Amino acid sequence: MNAFTYRDGALAVDDVALNTLAEQYGTPLYVYSATALDAAYQAYRDAFTGLAPLICYAVKANGNLAVLQRFARLGSGFDIVSGGELARVLAAGGDAGKVIFSGVGKSADEMRYALEAGIRCFNVESINELKRLNDVAGELGRKAPVSLRVNPDVDAKTHPYISTGLKDNKFGIAFDAAFDAYQLAASLPHLDVVGIDCHIGSQLTDVTPLVDALDRLLVLIDQLAAAGIVLKHIDLGGGIGIRYTDETPPDLAAYAAEVAKRLAGRNLHLMLEPGRSLVGNAGVLLTRVEYLKLGEEKNFAVVDAAMNDLMRPSLYSAYHDIVTVAEQPAAAPQRCDVVGPICESGDFLGKDRELAIGEGDLLAVMSCGAYASTMASNYNVRPRAAEVLVDGSAVKLVRRRETLDEILANEKALLS
Numbered sequence: 001m002n003a004f005t006y007r008d009g010a011l012a013v014d015d016v017a018l019n020t021l022a023e024q025y026g027t028p029l030y031v032y033s034a035t036a037l038d039a040a041y042q043a044y045r046d047a048f049t050g051l052a053p054l055i056c057y058a059v060k061a062n063g064n065l066a067v068l069q070r071f072a073r074l075g076s077g078f079d080i081v082s083g084g085e086l087a088r089v090l091a092a093g094g095d096a097g098k099v100i101f102s103g104v105g106k107s108a109d110e111m112r113y114a115l116e117a118g119i120r121c122f123n124v125e126s127i128n129e130l131k132r133l134n135d136v137a138g139e140l141g142r143k144a145p146v147s148l149r150v151n152p153d154v155d156a157k158t159h160p161y162i163s164t165g166l167k168d169n170k171f172g173i174a175f176d177a178a179f180d181a182y183q184l185a186a187s188l189p190h191l192d193v194v195g196i197d198c199h200i201g202s203q204l205t206d207v208t209p210l211v212d213a214l215d216r217l218l219v220l221i222d223q224l225a226a227a228g229i230v231l232k233h234i235d236l237g238g239g240i241g242i243r244y245t246d247e248t249p250p251d252l253a254a255y256a257a258e259v260a261k262r263l264a265g266r267n268l269h270l271m272l273e274p275g276r277s278l279v280g281n282a283g284v285l286l287t288r289v290e291y292l293k294l295g296e297e298k299n300f301a302v303v304d305a306a307m308n309d310l311m312r313p314s315l316y317s318a319y320h321d322i323v324t325v326a327e328q329p330a331a332a333p334q335r336c337d338v339v340g341p342i343c344e345s346g347d348f349l350g351k352d353r354e355l356a357i358g359e360g361d362l363l364a365v366m367s368c369g370a371y372a373s374t375m376a377s378n379y380n381v382r383p384r385a386a387e388v389l390v391d392g393s394a395v396k397l398v399r400r401r402e403t404l405d406e407i408l409a410n411e412k413a414l415l416s
């Protein structure tokens with residue numbers, strides 16, 4: 001189901017035409033569909049029914065508080081990678097008892113914060129992190145629940161920047177070193193070894209590598225059990241891809257069936273950390289054409305959104321569909337690069353797109369619910385865009401457009 005469809009001549013989400021949102025809130029503007037968020041979460045629930053997994057939404061994909069609140073109300077847990085993300089989850093009413101903390105560089109302060117908040121589990125990524133966590137938990141007189149993130153060395157077959165489960169990636173504890181790491185963890189007095197996890201990469205269109213990783217973890221789980229280290233949960237990470245253009249996203253039910261087959265008869269609670277697949281197609285970025293620059297070699301549509309708003313095309317050459325909000329625009333179609341106002345040649349949202357546009361027209365950059373606003377910056381002193389959440393006919397502003405005062409305030413206060 002696509003949440004964004006043409007209705008009465010304009011692209012709309014639920015009962016709301018996107019041009020009315022652009023007029024009211026200005027552009028660039030992120031628009032999210034509450035219905036699509038709920039549907040994506042429910043799709044996981046339905047596919048994995050029977051396994052009753054704890055779904056820990058990966059906050060890094062989209063940390064807007066309204067999005068987190070929506071998932072929290074549906075019963076979701078959260079996968080975080082920083083103290084900042086934990087603060088967001090708590091501010092949104094998320095349950096600390098359903099939070100897992102991933103990431104290779106947890107600071108002692110972040111560990112303290114998470115321990116005091118009472119999170120569910122630390123996904124530990126190195127021996128030295130185990131030792132640090134043991135020390136911090138000891139200082140607080142607590143036991144830290146831990147899972148080891150095992151790097152299964154399987155090829156997720158995705159973009160090299162978002163592949164995480166190979167030997168030469170920085171993530172996790174090497175498969176061959178994991179058994180010894182567990183023995184160390186079990187011997188440390190302030191750690192409680194509860195689980196195992198892996199996350200091999202993002203935007204996967206084939207579940208085979210995920211299932212291969214699961215098979216590898218199960219071998220280790222059995223070796224550990226034989227040595228008296230009995231784990232309570234297995235966390236398979238995220239990684240399920242979405243359709244940006246012509247990809248076929250994996251079938252969740254088929255993935256769940258493979259997992260169920262392998263977990264049958266084992267006393268292991270399943271956890272998942274989906275990010276992109278819960279939010280990616282629940283959002284678009286609205287932007288207006290400022291100028292058309294028609295040239296001999298190339299045409300450019302200079303729009304008011306840029307790489308600071310949406311970094312994925314510049315960073316990964318990622319493809320996002322770009323469509324006119326008007327269903328039948330007046331202009332004749334022409335081929336152009338859709339570029340932003342930033343002083344970088346890499347500042348583009350799309351290349352060689354056939355678009356029927358004139359200056360002032362409104363465009364929607366599709367599939368912008370994940371890794372879009374969260375990766376935004378103030379480069380070229382551009383304010384972060386506003387964000388709205390549409391639910392049926394209700395529209396809620398969930399992030400104001402940043403003001404220049406807000407951007408300047410920090411340093412201004414320190415000027416002498």
Ligand SMILES: Cc1ncc(COP(=O)(O)O)c(C=O)c1O
Binds near residue numbers: 103276
């Ligand atoms: C540890 C961890 N968990 C979960 C995710 C979410 O991944 P995705 O958005 O591909 O579902 C990521 C990001 O790749 C991650 O690094």
Ligand SMILES: N[C@@H](CCCC[NH3+])C(=O)O
Binds near residue numbers: 060203
């Ligand atoms: N930021 C990446 C995904 C990174 C996943 C984090 N481990 C993207 O936009 O596709």
